[in-house]
Amino acid sequence: MNYTSLKQLLDTFVDFLSTEKGYSDNTCRAYTNDLEDFIAYFLTNRALAITDDDETDIDVEDVAAVSGLIIRGYLGFLHKQNLKKSSVARKLSSIRSFLKFLERHGVISENPATSVITPKQDKPIPKYLTVDDMFRLLDSIKTDTLTGKRNRALLETLYSTGIRVSELVGLNVGDVDFSGKVIRVTGKGNVERIVPIGQKSLAFIKDYRKSFDLQKAVPVNYKGALFLNKNKGRLTARSVARILDKSSRDAGLTIPVAPHDFRHSFATHMLDAGLDLRVVQELLGHKQLSTTQKYTHVSIDRLMAAYDSAHPRK
Secondary structure (H helix, E strand, O other), rough: OOOOHHHHHHHHHHHHHOOOOOOOHHHHHHHHHHHHHHHHHHHHHHHHOOOOOOOOOOHHHHHHOHHHHHHHHHHHHHHOOOOOHHHHHHHHHHHHHHHHHHHHHHOOOHHHHHHOOOOOOOOOOOOOOHHHHHHHHHHHHOOHHHHHHHHHHHHHHHHOOOOOOHHOOOOHHHHOOOOOEEEEEEEEHHHHEEEEEHHHHHHHOOOOOHHHHOOOOOOOOOOOOOEEOOOOOOOOHHHHHHHHHHHHHHHOOOOOOHHHHHHHHHHHHHHOOOHHHHHHHHOOOOOOHHHHHHHHHHHHHHHHHHHHHHHOOO
16 A cells, blocks of 8 residues: 555545445544544644654654554543543544554554553443333324324334334335335445334325325325425434424423434333344344343343332342
8 A cells, every 4th residue: 555644544444444344424424533533633742753843744654653552642632521431432443443454454563552442331221212102202293284294104113113213214115015014224334124114104104105196296106215304305314303302392201302212212112022132133233232232231120120119028
């Protein structure tokens, strides 16, 4: 690899993530932001050892100056900014991946980040709605307008399938199989999976799409986005968050509800009903079972609470 700057190496790494690893634009953007912050810190600290005041960039050979000491100093710098432990761990993971890429291509002889210990993270229990609160929220959405029909259909779909909000807004009309009662979802890394969807959700989707035909709001053979905004464009994740925030307040819920809470609720309710953990992993599209296991803590906590309240000899 013949490059003359750290910035070029970063661009090449991000291009590798996009083309070779199939990472999404959002993921590549997160890596870029994390690594640009680290590079800025690295350049500032390296400047202390550089005598030429006119030098504004660093040669590839100087990448070897990235040491475990500098990385640990950067983590300390982040802690002083009161960043969450999860954010610090993510930034360290980005640095590790970047330096591993450079090591693999012979730019550096070894990865100094391997000697840096990942900060111990808190493991908060995922926030979720009870079944009663979920039903209360969904049933409170009025469907006497096209907007109401859309909001009911998209939130019913979000809870029925447990998909991510990014996957929800990425759905197209052709991704819904009404007869097979499944939807085709494109998840992280552009990996497709088939997810079951309930009959109730399908009925609300059908009612919503039928309203378009009656109003002739979209072409007859339209095959684009499933859920549309008022301008007939694809809904964004931020729009879904606003819809959910208003719907939860209208339903009288006292705590704010985010789209990802629907995913947490889906997983928790399925496990509480006795569904196998590996099946839930498959439904959620998790690569690692350990990612799904965090939901078992919720079920165990509820089990212990029920035990403590019911057992006669406490």
